[in-house]
Amino acid sequence: MIADIIWDSLQLVRASQPLIHNITNFVVMNNTANVLLSIGASPVMIHSIDEVEDFVGISQALVVNIGTLYSEQVAACKLAAIRAVSINVPWILDPVGAGSTPYRMAAAISLARIKPKVIRGNGSEIMNLAEQHSSGHGKGVDSLHSSSVALDAAQHLASSIGTTVAVTGEVDYVTDGCRVTAVENGHPLMKLVTGLGCSATAMIGAFLAVEADAFTAAVAGLTVLGIAGEIAAECSLGPGTLQVALLDTLYSLDEKVLKKRCKCKELSKVLS
Amino acid sequence: MIADIIWDSLQLVRASQPLIHNITNFVVMNNTANVLLSIGASPVMIHSIDEVEDFVGISQALVVNIGTLYSEQVAACKLAAIRAVSINVPWILDPVGAGSTPYRMAAAISLARIKPKVIRGNGSEIMNLAEQHSSGHGKGVDSLHSSSVALDAAQHLASSIGTTVAVTGEVDYVTDGCRVTAVENGHPLMKLVTGLGCSATAMIGAFLAVEADAFTAAVAGLTVLGIAGEIAAECSLGPGTLQVALLDTLYSLDEKVLKKRCKCKELSKVLS
Amino acid sequence: MIADIIWDSLQLVRASQPLIHNITNFVVMNNTANVLLSIGASPVMIHSIDEVEDFVGISQALVVNIGTLYSEQVAACKLAAIRAVSINVPWILDPVGAGSTPYRMAAAISLARIKPKVIRGNGSEIMNLAEQHSSGHGKGVDSLHSSSVALDAAQHLASSIGTTVAVTGEVDYVTDGCRVTAVENGHPLMKLVTGLGCSATAMIGAFLAVEADAFTAAVAGLTVLGIAGEIAAECSLGPGTLQVALLDTLYSLDEKVLKKRCKCKELSKVLS
Numbered sequence: 080m081i082a083d084i085i086w087d088s089l090q091l092v093r094a095s096q097p098l099i100h101n102i103t104n105f106v107v108m109n110n111t112a113n114v115l116l117s118i119g120a121s122p123v124m125i126h127s128i129d130e131v132e133d134f135v136g137i138s139q140a141l142v143v144n145i146g147t148l149y150s151e152q153v154a155a156c157k158l159a160a161i162r163a164v165s166i167n168v169p170w171i172l173d174p175v176g177a178g179s180t181p182y183r184m185a186a187a188i189s190l191a192r193i194k195p196k197v198i199r200g201n202g203s204e205i206m207n208l209a210e211q212h213s214s215g216h217g218k219g220v221d222s223l224h225s226s227s228v229a230l231d232a233a234q235h236l237a238s239s240i241g242t243t244v245a246v247t248g249e250v251d252y253v254t255d256g257c258r259v260t261a262v263e264n265g266h267p268l269m270k271l272v273t274g275l276g277c278s279a280t281a282m283i284g285a286f287l288a289v290e291a292d293a294f295t296a297a298v299a300g301l302t303v304l305g306i307a308g309e310i311a312a313e314c315s316l317g318p319g320t321l322q323v324a325l326l327d328t329l330y331s332l333d334e335k336v337l338k339k340r341c342k343c344k345e346l347s348k349v350l351s
Numbered sequence: 352m353i354a355d356i357i358w359d360s361l362q363l364v365r366a367s368q369p370l371i372h373n374i375t376n377f378v379v380m381n382n383t384a385n386v387l388l389s390i391g392a393s394p395v396m397i398h399s400i401d402e403v404e405d406f407v408g409i410s411q412a413l414v415v416n417i418g419t420l421y422s423e424q425v426a427a428c429k430l431a432a433i434r435a436v437s438i439n440v441p442w443i444l445d446p447v448g449a450g451s452t453p454y455r456m457a458a459a460i461s462l463a464r465i466k467p468k469v470i471r472g473n474g475s476e477i478m479n480l481a482e483q484h485s486s487g488h489g490k491g492v493d494s495l496h497s498s499s500v501a502l503d504a505a506q507h508l509a510s511s512i513g514t515t516v517a518v519t520g521e522v523d524y525v526t527d528g529c530r531v532t533a534v535e536n537g538h539p540l541m542k543l544v545t546g547l548g549c550s551a552t553a554m555i556g557a558f559l560a561v562e563a564d565a566f567t568a569a570v571a572g573l574t575v576l577g578i579a580g581e582i583a584a585e586c587s588l589g590p591g592t593l594q595v596a597l598l599d600t601l602y603s604l605d606e607k608v609l610k611k612r613c614k615c616k617e618l619s620k621v622l623s
Numbered sequence: 624m625i626a627d628i629i630w631d632s633l634q635l636v637r638a639s640q641p642l643i644h645n646i647t648n649f650v651v652m653n654n655t656a657n658v659l660l661s662i663g664a665s666p667v668m669i670h671s672i673d674e675v676e677d678f679v680g681i682s683q684a685l686v687v688n689i690g691t692l693y694s695e696q697v698a699a700c701k702l703a704a705i706r707a708v709s710i711n712v713p714w715i716l717d718p719v720g721a722g723s724t725p726y727r728m729a730a731a732i733s734l735a736r737i738k739p740k741v742i743r744g745n746g747s748e749i750m751n752l753a754e755q756h757s758s759g760h761g762k763g764v765d766s767l768h769s770s771s772v773a774l775d776a777a778q779h780l781a782s783s784i785g786t787t788v789a790v791t792g793e794v795d796y797v798t799d800g801c802r803v804t805a806v807e808n809g810h811p812l813m814k815l816v817t818g819l820g821c822s823a824t825a826m827i828g829a830f831l832a833v834e835a836d837a838f839t840a841a842v843a844g845l846t847v848l849g850i851a852g853e854i855a856a857e858c859s860l861g862p863g864t865l866q867v868a869l870l871d872t873l874y875s876l877d878e879k880v881l882k883k884r885c886k887c888k889e890l891s892k893v894l895s
Contacts, residue, residue, distance in 0.1 A: 112817035133724040180405040273384035317599030326863030452677040545656035591870030
């Protein structure tokens with residue numbers, strides 16, 4: 080059962096406290112660190128071009144997020160990702176806002192080429208990235224709100240790069256081009272807290288540190304965050320209390336609750 | 352009634368979810384994004400000189416805050432503001448700490464010259480800026496704590512630049528050089544949460560996106576934040592719970608409460 | 624009694640609201656500002672090389688933290704620290720991650736040479752710094768978890784630089800090379816909130832602004848944070864509520880509670 084595997088992975092994170100190196104945006108650095116601490120990981124946020132390569136060498140996973148990118152940080156992301164690949168440290172890319180400006184699109188594309196184990200984005204980001212990797216087949220990005228279109232793009236992107244793609248939204252989808260799993264946990268109020276998508280990426284990073292199969296790590300990260308988010312939302316008055324309760328819930332999440340609430344569904348391959 | 356106008360504007364923000372481009376300081380990025388999400392706006396925090404101009408083009412308002420300025424960010428602020436003016440995207444300036452160092456004063460002055468729709472600051476900041484724009488009339492900034500002196504400076508600054516100036520303190524004042532409105536909402540405990548002045552600026556930015564009259568947008572932003580802050584403070588144990596309750600209150604603020612608590616007063620013109 | 628001195632110092636902070644200039648990392652800027660506001664200080668977070676020297680001139684203490692260092696920020700830290708020493712503004716160094724990369728080690732060493740009044744770090748950081756200052760005596764850093772080893776390193780570092788060293792962990796130790804005080808306040812849950820070590824450094828900075836003896840300021844800062852942290856932890860469900868309750872508790876901490884909970888112990892000199 081997938082819920083058993085997720086629980087075992089969470090126990091591994093809690094027991095091994097993996098060091099997760101984050102090069103992330105300035106909006107969510109604090110939240111991201113706290114989310115990682117709450118599930119038992121050891122976050123480090125380091126982005127200087129003068130030390131990121133050294134730091135990758137002592138980390139169990141690397142998280143790269145381009146939310147507030149600038150030229151020196153893009154260079155730091157590339158240096159860290161290249162080193163990660165060369166020494167077999169798994170890394171995940173969060174292509175925040177891919178497609179919204181040419182600069183951001185170019186940064187996302189060049190990072191995706193460094194072969195992350197996982198790419199996590201919303202529907203628009205994944206469709207914009209997939210578009211660039213479809214080498215002229217020119218499918219338009221017309222249906223930004225159709226999750227089936229986003230899933231289609233995710234499968235193409237996963238296949239063309241050879242990675243796992245997680246596309247998050249009302250329902251989250253994870254695919255490695257062949258396998259597809261839908262994660263139906265989560266709560267609409269989560270959209271009103273800034274950076275929970277970035278938190279999802281960081282959590283997948285923590286699971287990558289303990290789980291060899293990137294597809295499973297992505298499903299685990301999204302499921303645990305989704306479950307904690309829905310529990311937190313159910314006892315919250317709004318986005319303020321939700322953010323606080325989310326950390327408490329991640330910290331105290333137990334086996335019974337996780338297995339009862341887990342809503343992962345394997346889908347048949349639907350690559351068009 | 353001003354309370355009706357404010358409520359209608361808040362409803363417009365909630366319905367249209369305007370994209371608000373923030374170039375702001377690193378202390379408050381997270382809070383600012385969450386405050387904007389809580390009132391229904393769509394915040395984006397982007398500051399690279401390589402993309403700010405592109406991003407202004409897809410935004411409904413621009414918020415510029417120099418709290419943790421550095422040379423490249425000042426350039427980004429200028430590029431974004433110039434583009435905003437050229438394509439009629441309203442923008443607001445928060446001249447944090449204007450006057451505390453020569454570098455900061457120079458940055459604030461050069462940004463104010465790009466004609467923001469609104470300038471929002473505390474008494475000292477507004478008086479220091481007004482001083483620089485009074486071209487040698489040389490009134491000293493002696494009475495930093497006198498809100499009537501700050502209002503006088505605000506009116507001069509508004510008139511000389513041709514903008515709306517909001518000066519916040521125990522009582523907030525908004526003026527376009529002719530009209531003056533006092534906003535008496537708020538709570539003393541709000542001063543113990545970092546960045547609520549920056550949140551006020553961002554909220555005015557959100558109202559600028561839906562309200563053509565900048566003066567009204569400024570009154571609306573300050574009133575909504577002040578009301579939410581006083582409700583949050585009344586049920587808080589200190590600055591920690593206040594910050595959390597503020598987001599919940601902004602999220603759930605309804606017509607009845609807003610109209611009952613609204614303490615905006617039109618003042619007669621008192622330009623000296 | 625040390626508890627009386629600590630209480631008097633806290634009252635001084637609350638009464639004089641000293642301006643604390645922080646050059647700190649991007650993860651904790653918001654928390655640090657809020658912790659300082661909660662104890663009554665006036666935090667400013669400013670890191671541009673174009674104004675840090677000017678700002679030190681109007682501050683009562685300077686806090687330097689290298690958590691997310693990069694070349695320009697290291698320069699800003701050095702400029703600010705040199706100015707602080709030259710005009711007798713007390714400053715404190717938080718050598719975050721000293722020893723984890725060569726770049727970080729070099730930055731920490733060069734800053735420590737500018738003679739901070741206090742250095743605050745965890746056991747590893749202090750031992751790595753002490754190692755570099757022991758000029759080839761080459762004691763290995765083998766027992767990272769032994770607080771007695773860390774205390775030994777702290778005493779050597781304090782003596783060789785001529786400063787006060789605070790090494791925090793399960794038990795905190797403060798030493799100026801001669802005197803040693805152990806602070807046994809705090810709670811294990813505090814480790815799951817990011818940046819409370821950085822908060823400890825900033826709080827010591829606030830006490831440096833009102834207390835001429837740096838050793839006493841360090842003991843006071845650690846004790847007040849430890850007491851507030853244990854009170855907050857006792858009423859928390861996890862790291863989310865702890866962070867919120869910590870600010871509320873710092874804000875409302877009274878004489879009776881502080882004196883009842885204070886667990887500072889003077890140790891005999893044990894320099895090996």
